[in-house]
Amino acid sequence: NAGVTQTPKFRVLKTGQSMTLLCAQDMNHEYMYWYRQDPGMGLRLIHYSVGEGTTAKGEVPDGYNVSRLKKQNFLLGLESAAPSQTSVYFCASKFPLGGAGDTQYFGPGTRLTVL
């Protein structure tokens, strides 16, 4: 099992450019999440999905869109990047309520810089 993988690992964008971050998991998890991590602020939830075809807003959703067309993939899009979106982005996944508890499994992160 590869677990949770993220593509790309690094990216530099200019203000106004668009891009899509891909998260893939091979653990058959129903729930998937996108977080951003900024210095001194911990992780903040951007969007999440509780199943294929569903998405919901988290704590800081503005400027981002997501899609969950396949159960194993969760895409995070930036339509018009801004310097404030410079951050490290983490994807996570988990089973729903059940024997596995509430453990979220995180990917290795994508470091995004917006100039």
Add this chain to the structure above:
Amino acid sequence: GENVEQHPSTLSVQEGDSAVIKCTYSDSASNYFPWYKQELGKGPQLIIDIRSNVGEKKDQRIAVTLNKTAKHFSLHITETQPEDSAVYFCAASLYNNNDMRFGAGTRLTVKP
């Protein structure tokens, strides 16, 4: 919404000493409190968690305590080793709620 505060932001200990990291939360309805360890260049990894129906949980050298009345919980690492050096995050949420709030993190350095 839930607000989680974590202290200290940095902690340096000698190998073999104990380390304690403390978190407070604001929403008395929160009932699930995980701790994550993040090594350099990697994603966070769950190391221990506790639910509000217990006051303490141990797993080898790590333990978590919860005081629901005071709304704070702590991570205790005994007999620290250099490989314990990492950033540790606490979090709080309703069990199986998707809106988990994280503390700002504690950078632990264990000196050999």
